[in-house]
Amino acid sequence: MQITFTSFPSQSGLRSAYASATKHATEDDEDAYMDVEPFDDFESDSSRLTCPGETLTSAQSFMRGHGTYVDNDDVISSVAGTVERVNKLITVRALRTRYNPEVGDLVIGRITEVQPRRWKVDANSRQDAVLMLSSVNLPGGVQRRKLESDELQMRNFFEEGDLLVAEVQAFFSDGAMSLHTRSLKYGKLRNGQLVTVPPILVRRLKSHFFSLPSGVDLILGLNGYIWVSKHVKESEREGEEGFDAEAVYSNRNDDIDDATRTAIARVTNIIRILAAHSVPLTDVVLLEAYEWAVEQDADVKGLLQEDVSDALVAAVTSG
Amino acid sequence: MAFKSLSKSEKAYIQASLQSNSSLRGDGRSLQEYRTISLETGVAPLANGSARLNIGKNDAEAGGGTEILAAVKLEVEDIEHGERVDQGRVTCSVSCSPAAYPLASSGGLDDLQHDYSTFLDDILSHPSITPANLGIVRGKKAWLLALDLVVLSDSGNVYDAMFMAARAAIWDTKVPRTRSVEYRAQKKQEGDMDVDEEKQSGLDTRQVKAATDFELEDYWDEGIPLVGREAWPICVTLNLLSSLHFLDATSQEEAATPLRLLLVYSVASKSTPALQGMQLLGSGEVDVAQIKKLIQDGEKHASQLLAAINLKLRDEEVRLTDKARLKFASVR
Incomplete structure (x- = not known):
């Protein structure tokens, strides 16, 4: 011990x-x-x-x-x-505030409640966001109207606690945001872990999905939730040929080897350190920080030590 | 956070990571490793002893970690009608800041506070560990040691943190020096009045020394430390996941583990730790053979934790003495 x-x-x-x-x-x-x-x-x-x-x-x-x-x-x-x-x-x-949503933002949220024809989603904003049943991809592949049977099996798609990546679609009159996941990029998250940072540190980027070497995928939600997960090859993404509801709404993780788990933990710690030092997170910064960490050959836990983390921040911000 | 929900895949990910061959955790720790613990004593000037403790806070971060504030307040209590004539008592209460559990309803927060208070009070108010120097006037007055804890934020492992903070606050506590006072009625001879002379018998056994009240001694320091503070108990939470156990779970890990075993040990100097209390939290069952083994493992962890915390507390004591000396010098 x-x-x-x-x-x-x-x-x-x-x-x-x-x-x-x-x-x-x-x-x-x-x-x-x-x-x-x-x-x-x-x-x-x-x-x-x-x-x-x-x-x-x-x-x-x-x-x-x-x-x-x-x-x-x-x-x-x-x-x-x-x-x-x-x-x-x-x-x-x-400087320190909750997330202020704008239409078109990519966010990561967690389901807090299942209601008739809608889900309530915690997205680090002042109010819970709303995900309507009509704005998710329904099983059956083609875009179709929602049916009563879909309403009855809403928990098969998302249940309380589930994490999802979505886009801000519109606002309600009370200021709550409405989300949608009608794209194959969006949907339920698995194979990884969540890191939370102050939302102000996540900048708007060309793409909020990117992958680091050694098989780690990152999704930077503009609401300060960041998903770090195992890399899934472009060709193996669900729904490439036709929409497979079984796979998209699955709760089961793939097999993840130890090296990938270590890499995920390392990326998580890097994000935590950068956030603690108020470094805005972009794909470039994270890539640089990750390469620095691998170069220094620091173990995952050692990154959190004060001198190492200071050196990491200095290396990233000077460049 | 006790009220945080995790998705099924997150739970599965954490469990699979813990059970994999190299048993890696989300922040790269090994199973038996604690996060960094920050500790400071003497934080509340109006308390007789106080401490602030944080587990898992990053240096540069503004928030984060499990933060506990503990304070000890000594009150004078009448014990004339109580059972224990020569000892004071200890009470313990825990309150949770709503900021620590933003998702909890007000009822939920009360329940949680009650749970924490009951568990701590059951163990810490036990007569076997009550400090011996809490008595003031035998049979009349004693100190009531009120230990109050506030959970300022919770990111896992609250029980260990609370017990450590309580230990630090107790360690920091100084009992004011007192002196007993006796009242003697003065006999007055009044003029020519015929007064019945009280006969003094040499065999009167009713003449016990009867101190009735006390006064505070004027002395240069704030008092004397509590007797038996070394034996003050400490908690080790073993998070059980099938056959393995791990220490110092984060809130995510807590949400992903079905069972937690709280073991409270008290270590009187150099002897083996004595189990002071235990509780099993969560749904599930453990058989007796496994519990026995866990208790042995817990003992080992407890003595290591204790060694570490004692070292830190002694450091803090030195720091506070130095601070007081500097302050004194600057005033003069």
Whole structure:
């Protein structure tokens, strides 16, 4: 048995870092400081960070948007995040937030409830998403109308706890998103494990499906859920020749060898480390990080050690 | 998370990984390996002893891990009508932050708190491990040691974490020094009044020393540590999956294992661990022969865990003393 005890990161260390930072700021040229205060430089592309309670600008010349409120003719930030401006509208996009869905986003969700003609799906958003029975692929191959018999066997398709990959189709009037899985790329997930990261770290990419060497497939959900699984060859994907409901809605895993399992665990740990260091995740970054980890020949567990993970982040972000 | 559901294929994946030849876990640990445990004592200035413990938190991460806050508060209690004349008692309660179980209904959260409280209280309030120096005035007053735990977040292995945090808080506890006070009525001779003289008998056995109250001694430190804190119990959770068992399960692994065996050991210095309590959680059954073997394995794990935590607690003690000395020096 191995046990490691450590201390919590010391508060005094943080405090001294903060103190030196603020000291640095006051030593800086006062003009630079003055520039920021009236907040006229919205034009500049540099994103500005703000914290709750910070006065952003005057309410007389700007309108308040999400993440702000007005007090005494001042627009004040109510969250920590980046300030954004569209014409006269000031918004603050929070750094740590739930997933804000947009139509066309690829998300990974977990079924929480089976209801008449629909499933409720947890997709890390403020409300549960909805997956209608009419927006999944039904057995029988061709696109067809749903039948009463389909309604009766909804749990054969998805049941509580099942993970699925889907696309945001539309929004309901209450803001909940409606999902669809009407593509052979979408559907139930198996052969792997889920990692959760803050949704802000997943960027919109050309493709959210990609595979790493050594047989690992990755699906980056824009809601911060990431599926790491065994690689399935393009030709062996279900539904290549005709739609096989049995295979698509199967709960059984394929045989996975130890090497693949190790690779999956390694990728999982890499994602965790990158997320902990707030590195935005893209296919390029993950590939680079994975190659670095293999090159360093670090064991899966060792990656989580502080020095190794710092080195990994440094290697990825410098490139 | 106790209320997290996993899909069938996720469960199958975890189980198959654990049972494969190299028995690999989702984060690359071996079966008998703990995640990193962070521990700090003396976190609550108003408590007599306190500790914060986190299992599995990544250094740079803001959240994550199983986080427990434990605090000990000593209260003076009248024991004149109680059964135990010379000992105080220990009570234990656990509350769960709703943030730790966001998916639980309010009723579910209460049930969970009740389950945790009952299990901990049954074991920790047992007279066999009650610290010996909780008495104040024999037969009259004693300290009531109230141990409160808060589950701030849960990502698996809550029971081990709670017992470790409780041990750390108990370790950190200082009992204030007290001195007994006796009241003696002063006889007053009043003028010419005819007063019946009380006859003093040399054979009066009713004259017992009767301390009635106490006062706090003024002393430079906060008090003395609890007697018998070394023997304070510790929990080892064995997660059982068919024939193998593994330690320190994450919440996903907990959801994928049918059975958990909680073993609570108390180790008085250098002797073999004594089983203080056990509980089997989950649906399924284990036969007696297997339980016997598991208890032996658990003993081994418990003594290793204990050695590790004791080392850390001593470190913390040194750190706190240094801190107090620095503070004292800076004030002067």
